[in-house]
Amino acid sequence: MHSDVSNPGNSAHGTAARNASPAGKRVGVPSNLSVKGLPTEAGSLALRGFTALEDATVVRRLKECGAQPVSWALSRELGLGLCPEDLSRVLGNGQVDFSLMTDTLGEARVAAAVNGVFGFKPSYGMVSRFGLVGVVPSMDCCGFLGKNLDDISAAFRAVRGKDDRDPSMPDPEACAAADPPESLDSPVSVGTIVQCMNGLDSAERTALEKALSRLESLGATVREVEFQGFDLARLVHNVVGSVEASSSCGKFDGVRYGHRASGAKNWNEMYLRSRAESFGTLVKAYLFQGAYFQFQDYPAFENACRIRSGLVRESRRLWEQADLVVLPTRRPGAAPSNPADVGELYDPFSLTLWSNVTGLPSLSLPRLVLHGDSDLGLQLVGPLFGDERLLRVAGQWFQTMEGVR
Amino acid sequence: MIMDYEAVIGLEIHVQLNCRTKMFCRCSTRVGDEPNRNTCPICLWLPGYLPRFSRESLERAVLACLSLHCEIRKESAFDQKVYYYPDLPKGYQLSQFHQPLALNGWLDIPCGDGAAKRIRIRKIHMEEDVAKLVHENEGRTPVSLVDFNRAGVPLVEIVTEPDIRSPREAMEFLRALRIQLRYSESAECSMEQGTMRVDANVSLRPRGSSALNTKVEIKNMNSIRSVGDAVAYEIQRQETCLAAGEPIVLHTRLWDPDNGATLPMREKFEGPCVPDPSVPRIVIEDAWLEDLKARLPEMPAGKTDRFVKQYQLSREEASFLASERELSDYFEATAALGASPRTCVQWISGQLLPLLKEGNIALTDCPAAPDRLAGLLGLLDREEINANAAKEVLRRMMTDPSPPERIVEECGFRQVSAEGELEALVDRVLAENPSAVENYRKGATKAMGFLMGRAMQASGGKANPRLLKEILARKSA
Numbered sequence: 001m002h003s004d005v006s007n008p009g010n011s012a013h014g015t016a017a018r019n020a021s022p023a024g025k026r027v028g029v030p031s032n033l034s035v036k037g038l039p040t041e042a043g044s045l046a047l048r049g050f051t052a053l054e055d056a057t058v059v060r061r062l063k064e065c066g067a068q069p070v071s072w073a074l075s076r077e078l079g080l081g082l083c084p085e086d087l088s089r090v091l092g093n094g095q096v097d098f099s100l101m102t103d104t105l106g107e108a109r110v111a112a113a114v115n116g117v118f119g120f121k122p123s124y125g126m127v128s129r130f131g132l133v134g135v136v137p138s139m140d141c142c143g144f145l146g147k148n149l150d151d152i153s154a155a156f157r158a159v160r161g162k163d164d165r166d167p168s169m170p171d172p173e174a175c176a177a178a179d180p181p182e183s184l185d186s187p188v189s190v191g192t193i194v195q196c197m198n199g200l201d202s203a204e205r206t207a208l209e210k211a212l213s214r215l216e217s218l219g220a221t222v223r224e225v226e227f228q229g230f231d232l233a234r235l236v237h238n239v240v241g242s243v244e245a246s247s248s249c250g251k252f253d254g255v256r257y258g259h260r261a262s263g264a265k266n267w268n269e270m271y272l273r274s275r276a277e278s279f280g281t282l283v284k285a286y287l288f289q290g291a292y293f294q295f296q297d298y299p300a301f302e303n304a305c306r307i308r309s310g311l312v313r314e315s316r317r318l319w320e321q322a323d324l325v326v327l328p329t330r331r332p333g334a335a336p337s338n339p340a341d342v343g344e345l346y347d348p349f350s351l352t353l354w355s356n357v358t359g360l361p362s363l364s365l366p367r368l369v370l371h372g373d374s375d376l377g378l379q380l381v382g383p384l385f386g387d388e389r390l391l392r393v394a395g396q397w398f399q400t401m402e403g404v405r
Numbered sequence: 406m407i408m409d410y411e412a413v414i415g416l417e418i419h420v421q422l423n424c425r426t427k428m429f430c431r432c433s434t435r436v437g438d439e440p441n442r443n444t445c446p447i448c449l450w451l452p453g454y455l456p457r458f459s460r461e462s463l464e465r466a467v468l469a470c471l472s473l474h475c476e477i478r479k480e481s482a483f484d485q486k487v488y489y490y491p492d493l494p495k496g497y498q499l500s501q502f503h504q505p506l507a508l509n510g511w512l513d514i515p516c517g518d519g520a521a522k523r524i525r526i527r528k529i530h531m532e533e534d535v536a537k538l539v540h541e542n543e544g545r546t547p548v549s550l551v552d553f554n555r556a557g558v559p560l561v562e563i564v565t566e567p568d569i570r571s572p573r574e575a576m577e578f579l580r581a582l583r584i585q586l587r588y589s590e591s592a593e594c595s596m597e598q599g600t601m602r603v604d605a606n607v608s609l610r611p612r613g614s615s616a617l618n619t620k621v622e623i624k625n626m627n628s629i630r631s632v633g634d635a636v637a638y639e640i641q642r643q644e645t646c647l648a649a650g651e652p653i654v655l656h657t658r659l660w661d662p663d664n665g666a667t668l669p670m671r672e673k674f675e676g677p678c679v680p681d682p683s684v685p686r687i688v689i690e691d692a693w694l695e696d697l698k699a700r701l702p703e704m705p706a707g708k709t710d711r712f713v714k715q716y717q718l719s720r721e722e723a724s725f726l727a728s729e730r731e732l733s734d735y736f737e738a739t740a741a742l743g744a745s746p747r748t749c750v751q752w753i754s755g756q757l758l759p760l761l762k763e764g765n766i767a768l769t770d771c772p773a774a775p776d777r778l779a780g781l782l783g784l785l786d787r788e789e790i791n792a793n794a795a796k797e798v799l800r801r802m803m804t805d806p807s808p809p810e811r812i813v814e815e816c817g818f819r820q821v822s823a824e825g826e827l828e829a830l831v832d833r834v835l836a837e838n839p840s841a842v843e844n845y846r847k848g849a850t851k852a853m854g855f856l857m858g859r860a861m862q863a864s865g866g867k868a869n870p871r872l873l874k875e876i877l878a879r880k881s882a
Contacts, residue, residue, distance in 0.1 A: 034453045132453060164457070251452070253494055
C-alpha cells in the first residue's frame with residue numbers, strides 16, 4: 001500500500017511552499033484519467049460506455065490528500081493534441097483550482113502557455129501512469145496546469161513516487177538521488193539551446209531575451225548550450241509515437257465496451273466497422289501512419305528508436321553545461337483548432353516534443369515571453385528526475401518577481 | 406533416378422510454466438474453472454491498466470532454460486507481437502522477440518546404438534498465452550465466445566536448431582525435453598492436456614548436402630506419438646512432391662489425426678514485433694541466478710551415471726529410475742534403508758509400478774512408502790518369506806497400512822525353513838509320486854521341477870524354496 005511516509009519521493013525538505021497541500025482544492029480531471037465510477041471515454045467513441053473500475057493513482061493520491069476531483073470531458077480524441085478551450089472552460093470560470101492534463105506531445109504545457117497559466121510535465125516515470133488511458137506509453141505523462149505554481153507543486157508532490165500498479169516506473173532511489181536538496185544555494189545557470197535559438201525568428205528571440213534579462217536580474221547566469229539533434233525530436237516522436245499508438249489502440253475493438261457497429265456478418269467485419277466508425281479522421285491518420293511503419297517500414301522505426309537513444313544521451317550532456325535549459329513553450333500563431341493531418345497535429349508542439357522524447361521534466365511559466373498580445377510561455381527544462389529543483393527555482397523566481405511588483 | 410533424401414527437422418515448442426499466477430497479473434492459472442472466472446482488468450486489458458510482470462514466471466522460465474543447458478542472457482525484454490484475432494483482444498501478444506531470455510542450449514537424445522546425439526536449442530523466450538475461443542450456436546446464429554482464463558498464462562517457447570533427422574529423433578527429443586523440464590519443476594509438459602504444444606518445421610535435402618531448403622510448418626499434434634506420425638507423413642508427402650517435380654512452397658499445414666494426414670491451413674496474419682514500453686527490461690543479477698542454479702536438482706543424465714557407479718545398476722536400470730524425479734527419490738530412499746539396490750529396481754519396476762498403475766495411484770501417494778518396501782524386501786532377503794508371498798504382501802500393503810511383518814504374521818506367509826518339517830514333507834511327496842522319482846533318477850531333469858511344484862504346493866506356498874530344493878535333490882538322488 002502506498003503511504004506518504006514510505007514514499008521516498010515525498011520526503012519534505014522544508015520550505016513553506018513545500019508544505020502546501022492540495023487539501024480542499026478542486027482538481028480538474030480530464031476524461032482520459034480514471035475516476036472510479038465515472039465514464040472514462042477519453043473523448044472517443046471507442047471508449048463509449050467505459051466506466052472506470054478504480055481511480056487512477058494520481059486521482060487516488062490527490063483524494064487521499066483531501067482534494068476534490070471535478071471531471072471534465074475531453075473534446076480532443078484520446079487526449080491527443082491541443083484543446084485549450086476545454087481548459088479555459090474549467091479553469092477560466094473558476095470551476096477548478098488547477099487541473100490535470102495528459103502530456104504526450106506537450107499538451108499540458110502549450111495549453112498552459114496559450115491560457116497564460118503554469119503548466120508542468122514531470123519526468124517520465126516520476127508519476128504513475130496507472131489509470132491513464134494512454135496512446136504513447138513511452139511518452140504519456142500526467143501533467144498539471146494552474147494559475148498558481150504552489151498548487152501545481154503541491155499536487156505533484158502528492159502524487160509522485162513509486163506505485164505498484166505501474167511497474168514501468170524507475171527505482172525511487174534513482175529519483176531521489178537526482179534531486180539533492182542543497183542544490184538551490186548556488187546561483188542557477190540557465191542554458192539556451194543554440195540549435196533551438198537558430199530556428200526562432202527575431203521577434204521570438206527578442207521576446208525570449210527579455211525573459212532572460214529578467215532571470216539574470218533574479219541572479220541566474222545565462223549561457224549558450226549545444227544540443228545536437230534538437231530538430232530531430234519531432235521526427236522521432238512522429239514515428240515512435242504513431243507506432244506505439246497503433247499498438248495501444250489495438251484493444252479498442254468494440255467488444256467489451258465502446259461503440260460496436262451493427263449488422264456485421266462476422267467478427268472480423270464487426271471489428272473493422274466498429275473501429276472505422278469509432279475513430280475520428282485525425283486518430284485514424286495517426287494509427288495508419290503507425291501501422292505503416294510497423295508493417296511496411298520497420299527499419300524506419302528502428303532508426304527512430306536509435307536516434308531517440310542518441311537524443312537521450314545528448315540531453316544528459318546539457319547538464320554538464322547548465323543547471324536548467326530555457327526556451328519558449330510554443331511558436332507564435334494560433335494552433336489549428338481542428339488539425340487536418342498528423343503534421344498539423346504536431347505543429348503547435350515543435351518546442352515541447354523533445355522533452356516527451358527524452359523524458360525530461362518541463363515547466364511552462366506564464367507572462368515572461370510575450371509576443372505581441374500572446375504569451376508564448378517560458379519553458380524550463382531540467383535533468384531527469386530533477387523535477388523538485390525545477391519547481392523550486394521557478395517558485396523562488398516568481399516569489400521574488402511578485403514581491404517586487 | 407530416385408534421389409536419396411534426408412529430412413531436416415526443427416521444433417518450436419510452447420510449454421506452460423508451473424506458475425500459480427498469470428504472467429502479468431495475479432490471476433490464478435487453475436485449469437477447469439468456469440469460463441472467465443480467473444480474470445482481472447489487467448488480463449482483460451481494460452484501458453488504464455498496466456502489466457505487472459510476475460517474478461514467479463521468471464523463476465520458472467530460468468529454471469527451464471537452465472535444465473536445457475542454455476546461456477541465460479543478463480538482459481532481456483518484452484516485445485509486442487502484433488496480430489489481430491479475437492483470442493488476443495489487445496491486438497498484440499507480449500513476447501520476447503528481439504531480446505530473448507536464453508540462447509544456445511542443448512539436449513542429448515539416445516541413438517539406436519546406445520550412443521547419444523546432441524540436439525542444439527537456438528533460443529528460449531517467455532510469452533503470455535492467449536484467450537481460448539469457443540464457437541457455438543445460439544439458436545441458429547453462430548457465436549464466438551472468448552474465455553480469458555488462459556489469457557496471460559506464462560509460457561516459454563523453445564526453438565531448436567534444425568538438428569533432428571527423423572520422426573524417431575523428434576519424439577526422443579520431446580521425451581527428453583519433458584523429463585528435463587519436469588525434473589526442474591518448471592513445467593508439466595503434457596501434450597494431451599495442452600501444457601506442451603509442438604510445431605515442427607520439416608524440409609528435405611539430398612543426403613550428404615548441407616543445404617537448408619524451403620520448410621513446411623506442421624501444427625495441431627496432440628501427443629508425442631502424433632508428432633512422430635505427422636513428421637513421418639510430411640516427409641513422405643514432400644518426397645512424393647519432389648519425385649513428381651513439384652516445388653516445395655513455404656506454408657503451414659495442420660495434422661489431421663483422424664485421417665493421418667497433414668492439410669494446408671489458411672495463413673494467420675503475422676505482424677511485426679515492437680518493443681513494449683510498459684514492461685520493464687529484465688535484468689538478471691548474478692547472485693539470483695546462482696541461487697536458482699543451486700536450486701536445480703541433479704538432472705537425469707548425471708543421476709544415471711551416479712546410479713550405475715554407486716548402486717552397480719545396469720545403465721538401463723539406472724536411466725529408467727532417473728527418468729522421473731519422484732521415482733529416483735523413491736528408489737534412493739528405499740535403498741538407503743538397507744534394501745539391495747538391484748532387488749529394489751526389480752521390485753519397483755516389476756511389482757510396485759504395475760500395482761500403482763492398476764490402482765491409478767501416483768508414486769507420491771504410494772501407500773507402500775520406501776520404509777515399508779524396504780521392510781518387505783528385508784523379510785525376503787532374510788528368507789523369512791519367499792518371493793510369491795512377498796508379492797502378495799505388497800499387494801495387501803496397498804490397502805493395509807500395517808507394517809509388512811504384521812501382514813506376514815496375520816496372513817501366515819512366514820516361510821517354513823525348519824529342516825525336519827520340510828524333510829517330512831518331501832518324504833510324503835516322494836512317496837506319492839514314485840514314477841516322477843523314477844524318471845528323475847533316469848536323468849529327466851524336468852521331473853525335478855514337477856516334484857518341486859508338488860512339494861511347494863504341499864507346503865501351502867510357504868516352504869523355503871532353496872532348502873526345499875536341497876532336501877528334494879538329496880532324498881531323490
